[in-house]
Amino acid sequence: MxxxxxxxxxxxxxxxxxxxxxxxxxxxxxxxxILMSVELILNSxxxxxxxxNKYLYPDLLQGYMISLFVIGIAAAEAAVAIAIIxxxxxxxxxxxxxHVDTMKY
Amino acid sequence: MERLIFYILALTIILxxxxxxxxxxxxxxxxxxxxVLLATAGIYFLLNYNFLAAVQLTVYSGGVxxxxxxxxxxxxxxxxxxxxxxxxxxxxxxxxAIIGLGAILWAVFGYNFTGNGMAEGAYDVKAIGSSLLSxxxxxxxxxxxxxxILLLAAMVGAxxxxxxxxxx
Numbered sequence: 001m002x003x004x005x006x007x008x009x010x011x012x013x014x015x016x017x018x019x020x021x022x023x024x025x026x027x028x029x030x031x032x033x034i035l036m037s038v039e040l041i042l043n044s045x046x047x048x049x050x051x052x053n054k055y056l057y058p059d060l061l062q063g064y065m066i067s068l069f070v071i072g073i074a075a076a077e078a079a080v081a082i083a084i085i086x087x088x089x090x091x092x093x094x095x096x097x098x099h100v101d102t103m104k105y
Numbered sequence: 106m107e108r109l110i111f112y113i114l115a116l117t118i119i120l121x122x123x124x125x126x127x128x129x130x131x132x133x134x135x136x137x138x139x140x141v142l143l144a145t146a147g148i149y150f151l152l153n154y155n156f157l158a159a160v161q162l163t164v165y166s167g168g169v170x171x172x173x174x175x176x177x178x179x180x181x182x183x184x185x186x187x188x189x190x191x192x193x194x195x196x197x198x199x200x201x202a203i204i205g206l207g208a209i210l211w212a213v214f215g216y217n218f219t220g221n222g223m224a225e226g227a228y229d230v231k232a233i234g235s236s237l238l239s240x241x242x243x244x245x246x247x248x249x250x251x252x253x254i255l256l257l258a259a260m261v262g263a264x265x266x267x268x269x270x271x272x273x
Contacts, residue, residue: 002108002151002152003107005107007218008213009111009115012213013118016122017119017122017141019205019209020125021122021126022201022202022205023126023198023199024125027190027194027198028190029187030131033126033131036125036135036173037125037126039165039169039173040125040138043142046145046161050154051152054153055218055220056219056220058220058224058225059221059224060243061236064154064157065236068160071160071161071164072164072252073252074165075169075256076256076259077259078169078173080262080263082172082173082175083262083263083264083267085176085180086176086267087267089180090269
């Protein structure tokens with residue numbers, strides 16, 4: 001624990017980061033920048049888990065473990081997403097979301 | 106002193122997150138994302154979670170950012186600038202995000218967080234390792250095995266998707 005810093009300070013930072021990620025997810029058009037926004041969102045949730053673990057249940061390891069698993073899943077998600085983006089680029093010569101409407105009804 | 110470091114890290118995180126979603130040069134956005142992830146690792150170090158900070162540094166700021174930078178280099182010209190976003194759409198989205206932020210912060214500040222008041226446990230890597238592989242209470246062997254299958258599936262899937270086929 002840090003003197004003078006409560007659990008709410010961590011939540012404030014993580015929430016701001018989360019909604020900046022949501023903003024980027026909606027506004028951005030390039031698929032890679034959208035992926036970056038998703039990484040911001042996942043990372044902010046990790047900060048929350050860690051802060052709750054440290055401040056509210058310091059004798060347990062649950063938030064810590066969930067953060068570890070979220071980091072692993074985020075890495076797997078990024079790898080698959082980038083494979084899909086490279087394939088889209090090869091087929092459509094662009095990775096803006098306007099190009100990717102082949103499956104739209 | 107630790108308080109000052111926390112404020113510096115928090116400011117870095119907020120500033121560079123905003124720059125990540127507003128920068129028009131996509132490679133710069135990736136580097137700003139790297140700074141955000143490094144500052145997050147700094148917060149983990151500040152909370153004395155050394156192993157988690159090391160994982161964050163290697164997997165996130167090492168692996169994911171390098172992956173993103175490679176994807177950028179393979180799909181865009183290095184001095185390519187993204188189109189500026191529509192002002193009305195940007196303002197509306199920012200309004201939506203601020204409303205959501207306000208709602209969450211209102212709920213957070215109205216809630217009284219109380220811990221279980223226990224002393225801090227041991228955080229050596231040995232405890233984490235035995236917790237990951239034990240199947241009793243607070244054991245995580247099932248998610249550990251599930252995530253190993255998930256990582257294998259993601260690896261095979263990424264190779265299959267990104268592979269170049271002959272009839273393309």
